[in-house]
Amino acid sequence: MTSSAKPVRVGVVGLGTVGSGVVRLLVESADHITRQAGRPILVERAVCRDPARDRGLRLPADRVSTDIGTVSRDSSISVAALLVGGLEPARSMMVELLENGKDVVTANKALLAEHGPELFELARRKGRSIAFEAAVAGGIPIVAAIGECLAANRIESIRGILNGTSNFILSKMEEDGAGYAEVLQLAQAKGYAEADPAMDVDGTDATQKLAILAHLAFGVWVPWGEIPRTGIEGVDSDLMSHAAELGYRIRLVAVASRSDGKLAMRVAPTLVKIGTPLAETRGAFNAVSIVGDAVGRMFFHGLGAGQMPTASAVVADIIDTVVGRAAITFRTTGVLDADSPAARISGIDMTEKHFLRVCVNDRPGVLSRITGILGEHGISIASVIQHDPSGAAGGVVPLVIMTHACGTTAIQKAVAHIDASDVVSGRSVCLSVLDD
Amino acid sequence: MTSSAKPVRVGVVGLGTVGSGVVRLLVESADHITRQAGRPILVERAVCRDPARDRGLRLPADRVSTDIGTVSRDSSISVAALLVGGLEPARSMMVELLENGKDVVTANKALLAEHGPELFELARRKGRSIAFEAAVAGGIPIVAAIGECLAANRIESIRGILNGTSNFILSKMEEDGAGYAEVLQLAQAKGYAEADPAMDVDGTDATQKLAILAHLAFGVWVPWGEIPRTGIEGVDSDLMSHAAELGYRIRLVAVASRSDGKLAMRVAPTLVKIGTPLAETRGAFNAVSIVGDAVGRMFFHGLGAGQMPTASAVVADIIDTVVGRAAITFRTTGVLDADSPAARISGIDMTEKHFLRVCVNDRPGVLSRITGILGEHGISIASVIQHDPSGAAGGVVPLVIMTHACGTTAIQKAVAHIDASDVVSGRSVCLSVLDD
Numbered sequence: 107m108t109s110s111a112k113p114v115r116v117g118v119v120g121l122g123t124v125g126s127g128v129v130r131l132l133v134e135s136a137d138h139i140t141r142q143a144g145r146p147i148l149v150e151r152a153v154c155r156d157p158a159r160d161r162g163l164r165l166p167a168d169r170v171s172t173d174i175g176t177v178s179r180d181s182s183i184s185v186a187a188l189l190v191g192g193l194e195p196a197r198s199m200m201v202e203l204l205e206n207g208k209d210v211v212t213a214n215k216a217l218l219a220e221h222g223p224e225l226f227e228l229a230r231r232k233g234r235s236i237a238f239e240a241a242v243a244g245g246i247p248i249v250a251a252i253g254e255c256l257a258a259n260r261i262e263s264i265r266g267i268l269n270g271t272s273n274f275i276l277s278k279m280e281e282d283g284a285g286y287a288e289v290l291q292l293a294q295a296k297g298y299a300e301a302d303p304a305m306d307v308d309g310t311d312a313t314q315k316l317a318i319l320a321h322l323a324f325g326v327w328v329p330w331g332e333i334p335r336t337g338i339e340g341v342d343s344d345l346m347s348h349a350a351e352l353g354y355r356i357r358l359v360a361v362a363s364r365s366d367g368k369l370a371m372r373v374a375p376t377l378v379k380i381g382t383p384l385a386e387t388r389g390a391f392n393a394v395s396i397v398g399d400a401v402g403r404m405f406f407h408g409l410g411a412g413q414m415p416t417a418s419a420v421v422a423d424i425i426d427t428v429v430g431r432a433a434i435t436f437r438t439t440g441v442l443d444a445d446s447p448a449a450r451i452s453g454i455d456m457t458e459k460h461f462l463r464v465c466v467n468d469r470p471g472v473l474s475r476i477t478g479i480l481g482e483h484g485i486s487i488a489s490v491i492q493h494d495p496s497g498a499a500g501g502v503v504p505l506v507i508m509t510h511a512c513g514t515t516a517i518q519k520a521v522a523h524i525d526a527s528d529v530v531s532g533r534s535v536c537l538s539v540l541d542d
Numbered sequence: 543m544t545s546s547a548k549p550v551r552v553g554v555v556g557l558g559t560v561g562s563g564v565v566r567l568l569v570e571s572a573d574h575i576t577r578q579a580g581r582p583i584l585v586e587r588a589v590c591r592d593p594a595r596d597r598g599l600r601l602p603a604d605r606v607s608t609d610i611g612t613v614s615r616d617s618s619i620s621v622a623a624l625l626v627g628g629l630e631p632a633r634s635m636m637v638e639l640l641e642n643g644k645d646v647v648t649a650n651k652a653l654l655a656e657h658g659p660e661l662f663e664l665a666r667r668k669g670r671s672i673a674f675e676a677a678v679a680g681g682i683p684i685v686a687a688i689g690e691c692l693a694a695n696r697i698e699s700i701r702g703i704l705n706g707t708s709n710f711i712l713s714k715m716e717e718d719g720a721g722y723a724e725v726l727q728l729a730q731a732k733g734y735a736e737a738d739p740a741m742d743v744d745g746t747d748a749t750q751k752l753a754i755l756a757h758l759a760f761g762v763w764v765p766w767g768e769i770p771r772t773g774i775e776g777v778d779s780d781l782m783s784h785a786a787e788l789g790y791r792i793r794l795v796a797v798a799s800r801s802d803g804k805l806a807m808r809v810a811p812t813l814v815k816i817g818t819p820l821a822e823t824r825g826a827f828n829a830v831s832i833v834g835d836a837v838g839r840m841f842f843h844g845l846g847a848g849q850m851p852t853a854s855a856v857v858a859d860i861i862d863t864v865v866g867r868a869a870i871t872f873r874t875t876g877v878l879d880a881d882s883p884a885a886r887i888s889g890i891d892m893t894e895k896h897f898l899r900v901c902v903n904d905r906p907g908v909l910s911r912i913t914g915i916l917g918e919h920g921i922s923i924a925s926v927i928q929h930d931p932s933g934a935a936g937g938v939v940p941l942v943i944m945t946h947a948c949g950t951t952a953i954q955k956a957v958a959h960i961d962a963s964d965v966v967s968g969r970s971v972c973l974s975v976l977d978d
Contacts, residue, residue, distance in 0.1 A: 131694055131836055141761075142693040144874045239691070245837035247683075247691030254867070255675070255683030257578040258567055258857035325577075383843065386822065400567055400854035401681035404844040407819065408837065418836035421694035429874045431690070431867050438580045438865045 111145035114428045117177030117208070119199055120189035121154035121161055121170070124213050124240070127417030128187055129163045132424075143425045150183050151176050174199050178206040185427050187420055188212040197221055204228050204236075209432065211423040213240035213416055216305075219314035219330040222321065226436075235436035237423035242315045243268055243392040245415030246408040247422070252322045252396065253439050259398025261323040263363035265540065268315040270390035270411040271299045271306035272338045272358045276375075277388040280346050280355060286339065298390055308337035309358065309373040316360040316373060322439070323396070324362065324369055336374040345535060348463060348506045349377050351491065354539065355385045361538075363456060370454040370514075377461045377539040383407065384540065455513035459488070459539035462507040462517075464524060465531045469501075472529045476505065479527065483520035485512045502531045508539070547581035550864045553613030553644070555635055556625035557590035557597055557606070560649050560676070563853030564623055565599045568860075579861045586619050587612050610635050614642040621863050623856055624648040633657055640664050640672075645868065647859040649676035649852055652741075655750035655766040658757065671872035673859035678751040679704055679828040681851030682844040683858070688758045688832065689875050695834025697759040699799035701976065704751040706826035706847040707735045707742035708774045708794045712811075713824040716782050716791060722775065734826055744773035745794060745809040752796040752809060758875070759832070760798065760805055772810040781971060784899060784942045785813050787927065790975065791821045797974075799892060806890040806950075813897045813975040819843065820976065839978075891949035895924065895975035898943040898953075900960055901967045905937075908965045912941065915963065919956035921948045938967045944975065 116132070118125050132139060132149050140146045149165065157170040174195075177186055186208040190196045196217045203210050210229070212218070218225070218241055229236045239249045243266065252261065267273050271293060278289045290307070293299035305311045310330075317330040338358050349356050354377035362371045378385040383405045387393040392410025397403045409415035426432040466472045477487060491506040509517065521536045552568070554561050568575060568585050576582045585601065593606040610631075613622055622644040626632045632653045639646050646665070648654070654661070654677055665672045675685045679702065688697065703709050707729060714725045726743070729735035741747045746766075753766040774794050785792050790813035798807045814821040819841045823829040828846025833839045845851035862868040902908045913923060927942040945953065957972045 127836075135694065135696065135836075138696055139694060142874070245834075245840065247687055250686060250691050251683055254862065255686050255858050256854065257861045258571065258575060258854050260571065260574055381822070383819075383822070386817065386819070398681075398854065400563075400571075400850040400857075402845045402848075402851055404681060405842070407841040407843075408839065412838075414836040415838055418692065418694050418834060421836075422691050425693045426690065430870050434866050434870070438578070 113146035113148050114143070114185060115148050115150035115183045116424060117180065117183045117186040118149055118152045118189065119174060119177060119186055119203070121152055121163070122189065122191070123413045124416045124420065125152070125154070125187070125189035126161050126163060127413035128189060128420045129165060131414070131417045131421050133164050139421065139425065143428045145428065147424060147428060151180060153177055174202055178202045178208065183208065185209045185211065185424055187424060188214065189420065190214065191216065193217060193220055197225075200225055201228065204232050204234050207232065207234065209235045209427045211237045211240075211420055211427060213238070213420055215241040215311070215314045215318060219317045222318070223327055229436065235427060235432045237427055237432040237436070238318070239423050240416050240419035242318050243394060244270075244408070244410040244412065245418050246392055246394060246406045246410060247419070248319065248394050248406055249322060251404070251406065252319065253435060256396065256398050256401060256404070259400045261364070262397040262399060263361070264316075264319055264323055264394065264396050265384065266312075266316065266319070266360045266394040267357055267384060267387050267392055268312040268360050268394075268410065269306050269358060270392055270409075271303055272312070273387065273392070274298045274390045275307070276338060276341065276356055276358065279341070279343055283343055285343060286341060307339055309335040312358060312360045313373045316362060316371060320362040320369070320371060324364060326369060328369075328371060334372040334374070338375055340535065341375050344504065345463060348491070348504065349461065352377075352461070352489070352506070352508060353380050354378060354461070355380055356537070357384055357387065359384060359540065361456070368454045370456045372456070375537055377537050379541050382540070382542060455515050456538070457511050457513050459511050459541065460509045460517050461537045461539050462509065462521065463535040464505045464507065465502050465534070466505050466529055467501055467531055468503045473505065475527065475529050476507070476524055479523050480507070480509070480520050483516050483523070485516060485520055486510045549582035549584045550579070550621060551584050551586035551619045552860060553616065553619045553622040554585055554588045554625065555610060555613055555622055555639070557588055557599070558625065558627070559849045560852045560856065561588070561590070561623070561625035562597050562599060563849035564625060564856045565601060567850070567853045567857050569600050575857065575861065579864045581864065583860060583864060587616060589613055610638055614638045614644065619644065621645045621647065621860055623860060624650060625856065626650065627652065629653060629656055633661075636661055637664065640668050640670050643668065643670065645671045645863045647673045647676075647856055647863060649674070649856055651677040651747070651750045651754060655753045658754070659763055665872065671863060671868045673863055673868040673872070674754070675859050676852050676855035678754050679830060679842075680844070680846040680848065681854050682828055682830060682842045682846060683855070684755065684830050684842055685758060687840070687842065688755065689871060692832065692834050692837060692840070695836045697800070698833040698835060699797070700752075700755055700759055700830065700832050701820065702748075702752065702755070702796045702830040703793055703820060703823050703828055704748040704796050704830070704846065705742050705745075705794060706828055706845075707739055708748070709823065709828070710734045710826045711743070712774060712777065712792055712794065715777070715779055719779055721779060722777060743775055745771040748794060748796045749809045752798060752807060756798040756805070756807060760800060762805060764805075764807060770808040770810070774811055776971065777811050780940065781899060784927070784940065785897065788813075788897070788925070788942070788944060789816050790814060790897070791816055792973070793820055793823065795820060795976065797892070804890045806892045808892070811973055813973050815977050818976070818978060891951050892974070893947050893949050895947050895977065896945045896953045897973045897975050898945065898957065899971040900941045900943065901938050901970070902941050902965055903937055903967055904939045909941065911963065911965050912943070912960055915959050916943070916945070916956050919952050919959070921952055921956055922946045
């Protein structure tokens with residue numbers, strides 16, 4: 107516990123938003139971090155595409171290069187923070203760093219969701235560790251919570267708001283009664299949403315994070331592309347009003363839950379009851395609710411993205427690596443083995459309440475027809491709201507139905523049946539409902 | 543990662559609610575825990591006051607004794623879970639276990655708050671570790687969050703609902719409009735409150751937990767008895783109605799916050815704004831909100847007490863000890879050094895909004911007198927509600943005042959001044975107000 111202990115030298119690969127934040131934190135909080143790690147942690151070298159650009163960082167020019175080799179081949183560097191997004195060249199960089207004996211800390215969830223098993227296997231073979239707290243839910247220590255703190259529990263379910271951009275858009279639409287396109291523009295102007303926000307709003311980002319959490323929690327590897335996924339593009343302000351009328355808000359919720367030994371997963375816009383923690387998660391915040399068999403329900407809330415919250419998680423992982431905790435966690439957390447069973451999740455039902463909006467032609471007998479179809483599929487109805495047809499465009503009115511709990515397959519079949527009938531106009535919307 | 547690795551043998555000292563839960567979890571989830579720890583964890587021996595009592599545990603009778611020596615002198619045992627409450631014999635037992643080379647896991651917050659520095663010092667001298675996640679907020683992994691996950695942050699503030707019993711009482715009073723005594727009886731009947739709930743309702747328990755968290759977060763040791771502390775006994779349902787009228791609930795909140803390099807701490811009933819996470823924490827749940835300079839505000843919510851949530855934290859600590867993480871954390875977390883500076887917190891102001899209830903004699907000029915006194919002390923008023931005097935007992939009416947932010951010392955002086963004046967009847971109530 108003396109700061110005169112031998113310093114650890116770190117290479118920072120990628121000086122975008124997160125990489126710059128990591129350098130700032132390591133430099134500006136150096137004294138504090140030295141106390142936490144028991145020795146100084148120095149940024150020895152950085153790698154980025156444009157070394158000449160002024161990022162306001164206290165890094166000597168001769169320490170910044172475009173060449174990953176300056177980090178991987180520098181034997182004084184023991185830990186590398188890989189803070190480059192996307193799959194390539196991030197994957198090749200990770201391989202090169204591991205092959206050259208570096209422990210790696212990363213925030214790249216796409217890389218882990220796509221190539222996790224092979225990269226973990228390589229690290230294991232090389233006797234190195236990969237730490238990735240920052241890859242999921244930014245500053246929220248959810249990876250440590252599942253992998254270490256809840257280790258005594260069998261996890262029963264995970265529900266998370268894992269994408270800050272889409273949560274910002276949904277909660278802003280709700281607060282301002284504004285449309286999706288309008289709020290998306292605002293989010294881009296404010297820097298919450300990327301110029302190309304496709305991976306955020308179509309649920310890809312949340313799905314990749316869910317795949318990583320499910321791996322930790324359930325010990326299975328689910329290729330993220332197999333997880334049913336619906337984005338928020340189809341959420342309109344009418345839908346929000348209908349949900350609010352019933353006491354709910356709409357959030358993009360990632361769910362993994364186990365019942366009867368089977369794992370069900372999905373990412374989709376979901377009705378969450380007003381007053382519950384997920385419904386009260388606004389703006390760019392993330393939230394995760396976990397149920398463990400011993401601990402019961404735990405809830406975590408915090409900034410899921412942004413420069414310093416993510417840097418906070420990266421630097422915590424660097425400290426963990428320096429003191430030796432990361433190596434132990436990586437070695438003992440058997441769920442990251444390459445031979446983790448791949449889970450089959452397709453066709454696995456969750457039994458939940460559902461919210462349906464059907465746009466019907468306003469004429470007699472329609473309600474009985476719709477409810478009849480639901481009944482044929484064994485779905486019972488909790489409530490129906492038929493809105494006043496006055497002023498409805500072309501005699502089309504929305505019918506809002508809340509079902510009792512039913513299986514995913516049954517409700518999907520029923521909705522397809524309804525949409526194929528001659529009483530509806532346009533496609534129905536069907537969302538899962540969470541009451542707790 | 544094979545379950546054929548050499549088992550670790552554990553001694554469980556204390557078979558009360560938590561101790562029995564720990565044995566149950568280690569036995570019933572043995573396969574899962576073996577995977578997490580990389581080797582089996584066996585309950586080798588248990589110690590309790592009454593070995594003959596049937597607790598429904600799968601422990602052979604010859605493994606249960608009243609003698610701590612059966613654990614401390616058994617060289618096959620490397621880890622002991624000390625799950626006895628109170629100061630003695632818990633302190634002597636901890637010393638004996640450490641002296642005999644056992645790593646210790648404990649849930650005893652009173653012991654750590656009272657004797658932490660000397661016990662940590664002894665463990666360090668003996669090359670052993672003490673892990674104590676279960677001592678604060680039960681299943682919520684707040685010790686790991688502060689000590690490890692937020693290690694890159696300088697913590698700015700901690701606010702917590704750390705005592706489940708008093709939170710159950712306050713939220714039940716609020717929901718049912720019931721009186722304190724009535725709800726306390728109910729809590730005792732339901733097993734939420736002890737037969738002697740003094741340490742819960744007078745704030746002692748929360749204060750001891752706050753002292754431990756502040757130690758981790760701020761690196762200073764504050765003797766818990768020096769922390770200003772007010773219990774919930776004075777909270778009545780009228781006070782709750784007045785708070786609700788202004789948009790607040792009342793919670794027993796433990797606060798430690800740093801400003802200008804000074805640490806301020808207290809435990810007291812506090813107005814928390816409806817809709818904020820602390821206000822939405824109900825029943826026996828605990829919650830902690832932490833602000834770090836990098837991560838921003840984090841919020842954790844979960845069951846803060848009870849058999850299995852607490853056992854979950856104890857067993858996670860046992861796993862951490864077995865795999866070697868606990869030893870690293872104990873060694874590197876410098877804040878637990880016996881030579882941590884003792885903080886002086888008395889007289890350190892927090893600047894906050896305050897809620898005042900003054901019972902005044904209903905006659906002209908009273909309001910101007912009260913507001914005049916506040917003005918003399920430099921306190922400005924945000925709002926005043928004077929309730930309808932009709933039906934007021936003996937012409938005494940409650941005056942409810944919300945101040946703008948002001949220092950603790952100023953408001954305390956002003957209230958003393960008001961209470962010494964001839965326009966009030968009985969003592970005023972003054973509570974801090976948290977808006978976020």
